[in-house]
Amino acid sequence: MDRVLGGGFVRGSTVLVGGDPGVGKSTLMLQAADRAARAGRTVLYLSGEESAAQVAMRGRRVGANAPGLLVGSGTNLAEFGADIEARNPDLVVIDSIQTVAHPDVPSVPGSLTQVRECAARLTGAAKAAGHALVLIGHVTKEGSVAGPRTLEHLVDAVLYLEGDRLQDYRLLRGVKNRFGSTGEIGIFEMSGSGLQDVANPSRYFLSRTTHVLPGVVVTPALVGTRTLLVDVQALTTRSGYGTPARRANGVDATRLAVLLAVLEKRAGLQLSGEDVFVATAGGAKLEDPSCDLAVALAVASAFLDRPFPHDAAVVGEIGLGGEIRPCGPVEARVEEAERLGFKRVLVPAPGIRASRAIEVVSCGSVDDAITWLEPQRTQRKTAKGA
Ligand SMILES: Nc1ncnc2c1ncn2[C@@H]1O[C@H](COP(=O)(O)OP(=O)(O)OP(=O)(O)O)[C@@H](O)[C@H]1O
Ligand SMILES: [Mg+2]
Incomplete structure (x- = not known):
């Protein structure tokens, strides 16, 4: 993931991680969050899709248990905002941008207005506070649901996790990156214990x-x-x-x-x-x-x-x-x-x-x-x- 990002997460910047449902976005980000936490960072993983218990269960399965990895669950962006301010993390992961909603925005979660508004507020907060932000999005390359076009100009990098769900390989590609090239790819293998780096990608x-x-x-x-x-x-x-x-x-x-x-x-x-x-x-x-x-x-x-x-x-x-x-x-x-x-x-x-x-x-x-x-x-x- 560092390779695809051109070195790693950048403070104040936002990365959009897209991909088809079930491809492994949550798994990838939970593992990446765990690595960052192991390196001594404070990481806030906020899930609107799953309960904290469900995230913890996945965490146990993939061995993500670093003390600095904090997990929260909910869909209210106002509450998330308060959490972020209180914890002052180095990295914030929102899983997913389609599930969160701000009470001030009179539009249903997942709607274009809501997605755009929430993303704008979160990226603004990341810039102001200086933490790195990752937005997970249910977006396919074709941009079927609240397409990447909506968010692309708001974020600094857009990564797609691709793969055949019937096969175990997953490719992570950059389609936009303000901090590095987009030619790099990450190659992973999905296993019971999460995504593993493929040691011999030529194979x-x-x-x-x-x-x-x-x-x-x-x-x-x-x-x-x-x-x-x-x-x-x-x-x-x-x-x-x-x-x-x-x-x-x-x-x-x-x-x-x-x-x-x-x-x-x-x-x-x-x-x-x-x-x-x-x-x-x-x-x-x-x-x-x-x-x-x-x-x-x-x-x-x-x-x-x-x-x-x-x-x-x-x-x-x-x-x-x-x-x-x-x-x-x-x-x-x-x-x-x-x-x-x-x-x-x-x-x-x-x-x-x-x-x-x-x-x-x-x-x-x-x-x-x-x-x-x-x-x-x-x-x-x-x-x-x-
Ligand atoms: N016990 C398990 N053993 C092996 N692989 C598993 C196991 N549980 C889940 N997986 C893999 O994890 C994938 C789901 O990963 P994950 O929930 O991270 O995807 P996602 O992209 O976040 O999905 P969603 O769009 O539903 O949020 C499954 O498709 C499967 O390949
Ligand atoms: Mg998920």
């Missing part, structure tokens, strides 16, 4: 298939300041309609269109009649241009029905001429690939120090890189046909 973005499939290529991508290995997957099928479908998930759609044109023109792959689908495993968002080579090779691999070597990773930006361009910190990427047991890595420029266990191969063009696709499958097919 999360690699699909867990054990057999080698065509259309899957791994790239060490920059996500925030971290290098994480991400699986890029592609599928191509003969298009049944006039205009072929192109869908990109986790990869920029315009970038995909350019790469398809390059593959067609510079590597001779007839993709114009193909529906092309590209996705990243685990919902990683690749904004780093050095993922070009992985996207192009995944598409080529799917189209040619030839798998890419499972022990190799690739990194490189692709130019319009099909040339592979140098890109940002290659050494760190090579190291991450090595750390996760890859044996070979395809990089743009020669001169990368070939380290201990991993073979570093430089590659000049996308056409060159395609020769890396394993021929077995076609050979097997031909053999069978023969």
Whole structure:
């Protein structure tokens, strides 16, 4: 969470933590509040959703029991205000902004007027008293309920906790941050004892298939300041309609269109009649241009029905001429690939120090890189046909 916030909570500032119902917002904030309290701060966790006993029960389950962590329950903002003034905390958590209401505001809790007014009063108080404030909100990215737009300009940072409720992983992303970048992500795993830091986040973005499939290529991508290995997957099928479908998930759609044109023109792959689908495993968002080579090779691999070597990773930006361009910190990427047991890595420029266990191969063009696709499958097919 510190990483996503760009260092931690800032006094006088307000952070909005949004996310779907049940994703784990209360759990995350109770654990974060506990950590702050353990570091010697006074933290006031005010819940309008649950009774103090319910919060305490969760606290016991996740081991949040620091003496400086004070829990209150209620929905009256006037009472909360008095509590905050009396306790003079370093950090205040309001769970959630939709459940509190100020008696002076003639509008029901959760209404736009009430949410906006309560948030304005709380942020004002935080600025005046110099404590950090966290507002938990039932807000989805689409802004369905009292949308983030209402609150976004009022707060200094907006974080979203995302995840599939059926899976155990949760991603924390920043969409606005006055004190740091928004590129960083936090990766957690939900367990009976709360959210745990994922020790090896690269594993999360690699699909867990054990057999080698065509259309899957791994790239060490920059996500925030971290290098994480991400699986890029592609599928191509003969298009049944006039205009072929192109869908990109986790990869920029315009970038995909350019790469398809390059593959067609510079590597001779007839993709114009193909529906092309590209996705990243685990919902990683690749904004780093050095993922070009992985996207192009995944598409080529799917189209040619030839798998890419499972022990190799690739990194490189692709130019319009099909040339592979140098890109940002290659050494760190090579190291991450090595750390996760890859044996070979395809990089743009020669001169990368070939380290201990991993073979570093430089590659000049996308056409060159395609020769890396394993021929077995076609050979097997031909053999069978023969
Ligand atoms: N005993 C348990 N063991 C494992 N996971 C649990 C347990 N109890 C709750 N959880 C997890 O915690 C999640 C609920 O977390 P939490 O209440 O923090 O979410 P929330 O975002 O605050 O929800 P709401 O929108 O209802 O306030 C559940 O979806 C579940 O994944
Ligand atoms: Mg909750």
